[in-house]
Amino acid sequence: MASIFSPLTKNIGIDLGTCTTQVYVEGRGVVFSEPSIVATDERNRKLVAIGNGAESMLSKSPETVKIHRPLLNGVVADYGVTRTMLGYILSKCVRSVQRLRIMVGVPAAASNVEKRAVMEAVYQAGAKEAYLVDTAVAAAMGVNMPVYDPVGNMVVNIGGGTTNVAILSLGGIVVSKSIHLGSLDFNEAIKDYLRGQYDIVTDDMTIEEMKITNGSAVLPLEDRGYYFTGRGLDDGLLKECAVQASELYQVIGRPLMKILDLVRSALQETPPELSADIMEHGVVLTGGGAKLKGMEQLFSQELGVPVVLAAEPDLAVVRGIGVAVAEREKLAPVIEGAQRIYRRRF
Numbered sequence: 337m338a339s340i341f342s343p344l345t346k347n348i349g350i351d352l353g354t355c356t357t358q359v360y361v362e363g364r365g366v367v368f369s370e371p372s373i374v375a376t377d378e379r380n381r382k383l384v385a386i387g388n389g390a391e392s393m394l395s396k397s398p399e400t401v402k403i404h405r406p407l408l409n410g411v412v413a414d415y416g417v418t419r420t421m422l423g424y425i426l427s428k429c430v431r432s433v434q435r436l437r438i439m440v441g442v443p444a445a446a447s448n449v450e451k452r453a454v455m456e457a458v459y460q461a462g463a464k465e466a467y468l469v470d471t472a473v474a475a476a477m478g479v480n481m482p483v484y485d486p487v488g489n490m491v492v493n494i495g496g497g498t499t500n501v502a503i504l505s506l507g508g509i510v511v512s513k514s515i516h517l518g519s520l521d522f523n524e525a526i527k528d529y530l531r532g533q534y535d536i537v538t539d540d541m542t543i544e545e546m547k548i549t550n551g552s553a554v555l556p557l558e559d560r561g562y563y564f565t566g567r568g569l570d571d572g573l574l575k576e577c578a579v580q581a582s583e584l585y586q587v588i589g590r591p592l593m594k595i596l597d598l599v600r601s602a603l604q605e606t607p608p609e610l611s612a613d614i615m616e617h618g619v620v621l622t623g624g625g626a627k628l629k630g631m632e633q634l635f636s637q638e639l640g641v642p643v644v645l646a647a648e649p650d651l652a653v654v655r656g657i658g659v660a661v662a663e664r665e666k667l668a669p670v671i672e673g674a675q676r677i678y679r680r681r682f
């Protein structure tokens with residue numbers, strides 16, 4: 337039998353996100369990026385669809401179909417469904433699940449129990465070796481920050497359910513923080529506002545589109561309206577409504593301030609000589625949530641440092657995990673500095 341350490345072992349990086357699951361296969365790049373959603377048939381518990389297929393069933397599926405979102409705040413909320421989802425995704429991404437070395441990103445705030453659940457799901461899906469890496473460290477690697485240089489590098493990853501911040505220098509982690517709050521909390525804030533202000537409810541897809549097309553982290557220059565149809569809370573009838581960009585800015589601002597507080601607290605804990613580097617080189621924003629209009633400008637205004645939005649911010653973490661798993665020996669100090677590595681020895 338071939339050794340699991342044989343050169344044939346395939347390196348895989350997985351970003352098991354609250355909203356999106358992404359897979360990076362060494363030599364091929366990002367081969368999978370679909371919603372972390374699973375549909376099952378309630379009568380026989382069989383899998384109906386995963387990813388895009390399951391998302392297209394949202395609010396249109398018969399009662400016998402149950403929709404699952406197995407990840408919450410960047411960690412496993414439903415172990416069985418996560419394991420099924422991972423197994424299915426891996427079978428789509430690689431020809432054989434033999435000899436897989438898999439690394440997964442986890443938020444700094446994940447508990448040991450939560451980390452163990454990820455590890456077990458990865459092993460059950462077929463991995464022979466499994467590793468965990470801090471999501472923010474992966475984000476920094478995914479945007480090619482010079483993490484080994486004697487300079488302070490700061491990255492902020494805003495996902496759907498979590499925000500991760502890290503300051504790295506000389507191949508180690510100086511500060512790493514995360515909060516169970518991300519871009520999905522902007523959607524929740526918008527939903528609450530529409531209920532309270534306009535007595536109206538609408539579906540998740542509409543709220544998401546409203547946030548992306550008309551939401552903003554800074555006061556918009558042009559106060560455009562977003563027109564949508566919802567159901568009145570008082571009479572249950574469908575009605576038209578419009579919400580202004582300036583209203584969405586106010587509503588999103590509340591959860592956004594908590595994210596800024598986390599970043600400020602990370603900066604406050606940073607030694608002065610590294611803070612000076614960050615003042616000079618700036619902060620890199622990654623994650624799908626960082627794509628909200630005006631995010632760079634808000635961070636720059638509030639923190640008083642240069643801020644750059646990464647190219648393809650939502651791919652930074654999975655690409656970084658791909659780098660970390662391939663170069664795990666060289667990068668061991670960074671990975672170990674971030675999290676304990678769980679490794680099953682055979």
Ligand SMILES: Nc1ncnc2c1ncn2[C@@H]1O[C@H](COP(=O)(O)OP(=O)(O)OP(=O)(O)O)[C@@H](O)[C@H]1O
Binds near residue numbers: 357496544625
């Ligand atoms: N153009 C955009 N403007 C605003 N928000 C966006 C945009 N594109 C994506 N998003 C938001 O990004 C979030 C998903 O980001 P990402 O894929 O990085 O999260 P995730 O990895 O699934 O979550 P987590 O890291 O918290 O587990 C969603 O909430 C989505 O609404």
